[in-house]
Amino acid sequence: MTDLSSAPGATPAGVRKPHSLYEVDALTKRRNATEFRFRLYGIIAIAISLSVLALMLFTIFSDGISAFRQASLSFPVTLTEEKLDPAGNRNREEMAKVTTIGYSNLLKENFAAYVNSQGFEVEGLTDAMIGDMLSRDAAAQVRNQVLADPELIGTTIDVTVLANGRIDGYLKGRVNREEALRDKNVTPEQLDLTDKLVDQGILTVAFNWGFMTRPDASDQRPESAGLGVAILGSAYMMMIVLVLTLPIGVAASIYLEEFAPKNWFTDLIEVNISNLAAVPSIVFGILGLAVFINFAGLPQSSSLVGGLVLTLVCLPTIIIATRASIRAVPPSIRDAALGVGASKMQTVFHHVLPLAMPGILTGTILALATALGETAPLLLIGMVAFVGTHPSAPIQGFFEPATALPVQVYGWASRSDPAFLERSSGAVIVLLFFLLIMNAIAIILRRRFERRW
Amino acid sequence: MSMSMVYLVIAVLAVVGFLLCRARALASAGGEARNLHSLPNYYGWHAVVMTVLPSLLVLIVWLIAQPIYIERQLENYFPPGALEDDSQRTLIMGDVRRVAAGIETAVSRGAMTSDEADALSPEDVRARLAAARIPLGSEVSGQVLDAAQDYRQIVIWGAFGRAALAILVSALGLLYAVSVSNKDFRARNRVEQVTLGVLIVASMIAILTTLGIVLSLVTEAGRFFTMYPFTDFLFGLKWDPKFQGNSTFGLIPLLWGTLYISLVAMIVAIPLGLFTAIYLSEYASPRVRSVVKPAIEVIAGIPTVVFGLFALVTVGPFLRDFIAQPLGLGNSGASVMTAGIVIGILNVPFISSLADDIINAVPQAMRDGSYGLGATPSETIRQVVLPAALPGIVGAVLMAGSRAIGETMIVTMGAGAAATMSLNPFEAMTTITVKIVGQLTGDTAFDSPETLVAFALGITLFVITLALNIVALLIVRKYREQYE
Amino acid sequence: MVNKVNNMLDDARLKDRTMTGTDIKITARNVQVHYGTSHAIKDLNVDILNNTVTAFIGPSGCGKSTFLRCLNRMNDTIASCRVDGEIKLDSEDIYDKKVDPVQLRAKVGMVFQKPNPFPKSIYDNVAYGPRIHGLARSKADLDDIVEKALRRGAIWDEVKDRLQSPGTGLSGGQQQRLCIARAVATEPEVLLMDEPCSALDPIATAQVEELIDELKQNYSVVIVTHSMQQAARVSQKTAFFHLGNLVEYGETGQIFTNPKDPRTESYISGRIG
Known part of the structure; x- marks a missing residue:
């Protein structure tokens, strides 16, 4: 009891100088600065995590959204009998002996002929180059169509087939002319023709349903790969x-x-x-x-x-x-x-x-x-x-x-x-x-x- | 009789049993459901259980026993020494199965009659099957053909016997159920006992899974260690698998890469996760919290393969072009840094939500005590809340570490495949998980050490992550008890 | 003998107080407190004196704890709470924008209902306040402050040999006295106590009450209590709260023996509560 009553003010340690509440002392200022920094670290941490997340979603969306659009070519094809049904009896089993290579050549010839008939003038463009603008998948597509309906043989049908991946990439901004010079899969002439075909409406870019429905495709045919x-x-x-x-x-x-x-x-x-x-x-x-x-x-x-x-x-x-x-x-x-x-x-x-x-x-x-x-x-x-x-x-x-x-x-x-x-x-x-x-x-x-x- | 027919018959028996037993029980009580021990439907369900369960058990046992019996039986066709070698044995048995399956398909397609099939000779079997468009890899030896014919017989008779036995057991079960169905029978208790049994079996699947993991890892890794010395694996400084064999499998470079990447990941994740958790639990207004917390958790909901793609396409090239190359630290997009940073970000929500829970578990009275003494929030957090929450946070960090070590897709796509040991974080290194994927998705034969080493790696990974998790769980559990 | 001295001291101070009236520590004028839409304190006026134990009594939910927490702005930590009116400590408005609540709380300490020692050693519990407020220049200084605070908390003799053992290992009553020691270590001018004995057994309660009686020599003590006996035992002034209103405020003896308001009388005699 006596000890306690004598305690106040007896020792100088721990005694705060009386000062007004309205003045913020130096220590409190320092403490508040620390407080501010600490709070800031929290905000920075959240900002970093969320901006990385946003960046990730952004890059993936900007890289991937174009997969939902796909370039395809529309042109007439004459399905000649001697090439597609040499036996001439419309027997599916025999027709199946004609491989996609046969169809591929036919399509390329038809497409080249169609393009030439439209009168586009591109210097240095060969028929082979024009044919290569088709997807390797096009032949299989037309072959399936013909095998499903053999009566088509001998007629001329309008087909819409996928364009080659490089052409598709050019339209989506992934391929440009400088690269085309170095790339053995595409030539600048093909790109020039592409521009003209787009103007004519022969080459169109549309929603890519195939991306949702097609199976995977080989390395050579990215344009037909699907999920x-x-x-x-x-x-x-x-x-x-x-x-x-x-x-x-x-x-x-x-x-x-x-x-x-x-x-x-x-x-x-x-x-x-x-x-x-x-x-x-x-x-x-x-x-x-x-x-x-x-x-x-x-x-x-x-x-x-x-x-x-x-x-x-x-x-x-x-x-x-x-x-x-x-x-x-x-x-x-x-x-x-x-x-x-x-x-x-x-x-x-x-x-x-x-x-x-x-x-x-x-x-x-x-x-x-x-x-x-x-x-x-x-x-x-x-x-x-x-x-x-x-x-x-x-x-x-x-x-x-x-x-x-x-x-x-x-x-x-x-x-x-x-x-x-x-x-x-x-x-x-x-x-x-x-x-x-x-x-x-x-x-x-x-x-x-x-x-x- | 096909399996689906068997199931159908059993199902019909079950329905009949349900109706019959229900009616019988009601009749024994004079049509007055109140006089029954259990509700009428329980008598029906009892019949269903009795009809279905024993016959299903019989089917399962038969399905497991038949291949074992067949293998024993087929051994008689081969000279005693021919099957001693394990890989030889798998090869021969595979041949037998293929030939038998081929003949069976040919018969079912109508390419030959059953009698013709029985009379096939080793010389013409390949040609006959090829004619039915069933290709066989190699010529068929007399032993294999004999074994295959016997195999066919056993399978055919097996299917018949199986069906007959299953239906018989099912019918017996039905008869039993009918015989006991009267008003004093405790149908509900019986049905509930069976239900409880099913519940117990379901909860034992977790144990079975662990057992399966441990057994498959241990047996396959055991096979690996008969081909490759244990100490060379554990302490080897070089990882160099070769297609032709004579490979070197040293664990140390992989372990180094794994731990280095996890370290980088933790250096990224711990401060980000902790400060996020602190801000959300101590500073953020309820409105901010209700927006930011789910946004952070979105990170945890995104599949790791997406992060892998991000590492491959964005982070890797960025680090290479803007940091590694200007500083002369290398020119690889895949690197410890790439994978580490991305795994770190992936772990932020994990650490932050665990830490958030743990911080919130610190009683408000602690905070009040500190505020009441004039402490600022940051002082309260650093000196009162965090020390109180420390054990729990250590547990959370250990769990996050174990996740980083076990992470697969991000390192597969972002860390590289070169098993190097270097201090330079901008160099490509590889991890245990990358090599598990690499060794198991290759084309090497399953019995080669090049494939089996994956199981040794798997057991290493399993032991490391399990140890970390058990320690973490113990710490967290102890911490929870402190405040409960 | 001691009692007699105490009585004399009390009398002397009472006389002193009534004569000068200058040692009013806290004045509250027209204080309103809202929690979201509910009106917790209605138009409250009170003067709290220096070197006095003031007891706030009243039924649960009457606003006495809320008002106590206004006095050192602990309500700031509750987002939905709004305080209007004027509360002055030594004629400075504590809700003024210039006032840092951190500094205010160093002057107005608080002891809580449940003992809440930090999960640290006894020494660190007491040293926590002086450390954050920079009250000690050296380790020796800090040792001094801690010892003095523990002596004032009347717990020094029990813990002086185990200052490094955790504060959570003490008994409930010891923990509460440790918390009081922790609060006085920052040299506050006012000590707020929110039902400090409600979690304690009778013996521990008696020890804490004795301590409160001693503390009033150095501080203005405000205590919220559920127990009227406790209010009568420890306080000189008593305020009766009912439904967010301050119904009656006066000398403890007068409130308990001769309440002016019928509601106070009902509560004292046990009819409401």
């Missing part, structure tokens, strides 16, 4: 993932949340799930390769194996999300149901699960979105291979080789022709579009059914 197989493959895999993860994930979560006794075994399961969620996805690819392909003998590159691997990748996340939404259902609901004599199982399936369902669906959709963008494990199970034909309809199609959207992005990005960069970026746009839709659905679900207890 058809990749979109189908991704869709098949998403179906498999959804069908497998939702029941398994819900069942596992119900057991762990509602029934599991607290013992070492359930502890083991819990630790397992949280660790699996953090295992790099590529390890799941190794698992898929070793177990599904080498051990179980499932077909390589197939959507089935891809779907199974992706199921394992996203099962832990789904279980974690599902458990969270089951836990969010208040115990009072369970007590109420148990109180009127429902069994534990009835309580869970009649009351808890329906209430947790919006949360479970949201979590599942978000996990599906992650699975849709997953690339590394799919590379290991062979989905990076070139797939030139669409898989057939489910269930047969699940066993056939396919590829996936993100894998296609990677596959095209690793090719040397810059035309494939445009495709790759375009594929990213498609991929992001699907992700956006899935996330939007998840957000709407959450908004609409969100419940606050």
